Amino acid sequence: MTDIISASEEILRLRREIERHNRLYYQEAKPEISDYDFDLLLEQLVALEQQFPDLVTPDSPSQRVGGTITKEFTAVRHREPMLSLSNTYSPEEVEEFCNRLRKLLLLEGVQEQEMVAELKFDGVAVTLLYRDALLVQGATRGDGVQGDNITVNLKTIATIPLRLEGSLAGELQGEGREIEVRGEVYMPKLDFEHLNETRPEEDRFANPRNATAGTLKLQDSAEVARRRLSFVAYYLKGLGDETASHFSRLKMLERLGFHTGGHYRLCREQNEINRFIEEWTERRWKLPYETDGVVLKLNDVRLWDKIGATAKSPRWAIAYKYPAQQAATELLDVLFQVGRLGTITPVAELKPVLLAGSTVSRSTLHNFDEIERLGLMVHDRVVIEKAGEVIPKVISVVLAERPVDAEPIAVPVVCPECNTPLEKPENEVSWYCPNEAECPAQIRGRLLHFASRNAMDIKTLGKALVDQLVGMKLVRDVGDLYLLQEPQLENLERMGRKSAQNLVRALAESREKSYERLLYALGIRHVGRATARELSAAYPSLDLLRQASEEELSTVPDVGPIVARSIVDFFAKPSSAALFETLREAGVQVSAAGKPEQVNRNFEGISVIFTGGLERYDRQKATELVIERGGRVVGSVSKKTGLVVAGHDPGSKLEKALKLGVRVVTEDEFDAML
Structure with missing residues (x-):
């Protein structure tokens, strides 16, 4: 006791x-x-x-830690439609809106007009339902009438209270009293940058909003928790007329434990609205999150229903969106970067120019199709803006100012690093250097990726040192790192004995990093951290993973046909086998801790189908167990199906299996086979 x-x-x-x-x-x-x-x-x-x-x-x-796997999100019908706001990019249209609203208010006998100006967060709208001060449901906007129930994912967000706070929360408990809170889920700028660092180059998000939307759709709530989303509240309903002003409701949200951003103002005159918009035109760049405008709402909530809405938008609110900031500058040159996967990326070298709070001197041009679409030439005057207000992007050429010395941009014939003839795979827009084993840029890229924070986390292995190791041919692949000795390192530029000792120590420590980290660190195309996590669970050793077929791999969550093909191709290279032996001999973790290297092969060559619910295993775990034992899990029953595992409440697959004479086993029999 x-x-x-x-x-x-x-x-x-x-x-x-x-x-x-x-x-x-x-x-x-x-x-x-x-x-x-x-x-x-x-x-x-x-x-x-x-x-x-x-x-x-x-x-x-x-x-909030997460861990729930959601197979599909159920639909939730909103108690009131979640309307989208009308947008304008013109201060004049904002004034027209206010005048139009004033006329509507006069029809209701209201003389004075108070507006609340607040920052518009660039995220994904959600609604939260609290019953007896406890969060019971969270949903996306969807089509405005109904959205997806994503409660398990929203519970991982630290700025969403699981239970309402403060003295006011006590008044909301008992008799099933409910309140609704709406707001925006967003990803702070730093967390967005860290997330992109952990993803393969080809799978990175364009901006925080896209990253947020993609994260909320994930079926693994533990991965949602790792991405550190945030929530800002801007709507409260359920407290009655005693909080009939929107301004007081924002204050109430703060008392209940919500983050409102804090940057909102009660405005009684048009010039106050104009000042708020002007004030945040530049100031917003210093915020740790993305904002793309200002929202104006009528302060008296009791008038909202009276004034009403169009089919899509309320008449009592409007969103002023800041135009994407642009700047014109000169394209000085185009450089060609070689990524760790051999991708050739054209990069614009620009005359430095201030844009959206920072100086821009470089911008990716993505690929040569983009250069052709823009009609771009060296020395052109170009217009740039920040896509999603984060990433600089060349959006157009000022043709009227094209200089006489403008030069066409030709696709390079050979790799700028190793002079190997470039290749362009069918149905792809990018050109590639095929010299994976010898191209210095690709070797450097793989080494830096291997040593990065979310991979093997070898902190003392930075770009300058990698350049030296590759340049002096001391290291040709990541396995060679574990063969380095202190005497080799001491004479390198800016090294010395102490630095050499630190690197050797860091390499020794990296041997203890998890097998999951190693899978990500290997830099397999399309395999990011989330995919590496799923692969390590399904195939708890490199030996098992190397033997997997495309069809087997495609049954693993987060692995589709393209990713499966990429994994098989990676392991088919002769250099991969040699690399794995080097890593194994170096003591790197090539299998998951606590999981057996060898299991029975009772499902060898058998295609298995699960139908109904299982008591001992979730569907993902059951799939992993079959794959580990040489089988594969398929989606539909046919004469070629080897086995159907029937749990409670089985569906039509059981009927079809019995009709076709396919072997059917219970969960107990399946467990015995394991």
Whole structure:
């Protein structure tokens, strides 16, 4: 009894401490502890709750960790339509809107018009339902009438309270009282940059909004939690007429524990609105998140229904969107970069120009089709803007100002790094250097990727050192890193004995990095961190993964036909076999800890179908177990199907299997086969 009481007190203390640090980090931008120390607090809480599962509550911070796999999101019908706002890019149209609204208000006998101006976050709209102060449902906007139930994913977001806070929350408990909160899920700029660093070059997101939308659709809530989304609230309903002003409702949201951004203002005159818009034209670039405009709403919420809406947008609100900032400058040259996968990317060298709060001197041109589409020539005057207000992009050529010395941009014939003739695969827009084994740029790229933070995390192996190692032919692939000795390193530029010792030590430590990290570090095309995680679960050793066929790989979550083909091609290279032996001999983790290298092959060559629910395993785990044992999991029953595993409430697949004479087993029989 004493243990439970002590555990209960410690759990309560940890929860309060974790939520306090969440608030300091996300809402006040005044963190007191490091991410590492925060993770330790969370680990302590999770461990205690696992020991005392009866003490787990729905509002515990441990519920944000994620781990639920959602096969599909169910539809949710909104209690009130989630309308989209009318957009304008013109200050004159904002004034016209205010005049039009004033006339509508006069018809209602209202003389004065108060507006609330607030920043428009560039994210994904969601709605949250709280019952008795506890979060019970979260959904996307969808088509405005109904959206997807993504509660499990939204619970991972630290700025969404699982239970409402403060004295006001106490008034919302009891008798099933409900309130609705709407807002925007977004990805902070730094988290967006870190996420893109962990993804293959060809799979990176264009901007934070795209990254947010893609993340909310993920079926693995643990991966959603790792991406550190945020939420800003801008709508509250359910408190009655005592909070009939939108401005007071924003204040109320803050009292309940929500982040509102804090940058909103009550405006009584048109010039106050104009000043707010002008003030944030430049100031917004300093914010840690993306904003693309200002939202204006009538302050008196009681008038919203009276004024009404069109089929798509309310008449009491409008969004002023800042035009994408553009700048004109000269294209000085076009360089050709070679990526770690051999992709040739043209890069525009620009005369430096200030754009959206930073100086831009380079911009990717993506591929040669883009150059042709733009009609681009060296020395042209070009217009650039920041796509998604993040990535500089050349959008047009000022043809009227084309100089007489403008030069066409030709597709290079050979690799700029190794002079190997370039190739262009059928149905692809990019050109490639096929000299994977010898091209210095590709070797450097693979080494830097291997050493990166989310791969093997070899902190002392930076670009300057990699350039030397490759230039002096000390390293030709990532396996060679583990053959380096201190005497070889001491005489390199800016190294010395101490630096050499640090690198050798860092390489030794990297041997202990997980098998999952190694799969990502190998740099297989299309295999990012999430895919590496799924592959390590399905194939707990390199030996098992190397033997997998395209069809088998395609059954793994997050692996489609293109990714499966890429994996098979990677392992088919003779150089891969030699590399793996080097890594194995170096002591690198080539299998998942705690998982057997050898399992029975009872499903060798058998195609298996699951129908109905299983008690012991979720569908993903069952699939992994079959694949590990030489089988494959398929989607439809045919005469060639080898086995059907029928759980509770099986569907039409069982009927078809019986009709075709396919062998059917229960979950107990399946377990015995394992």
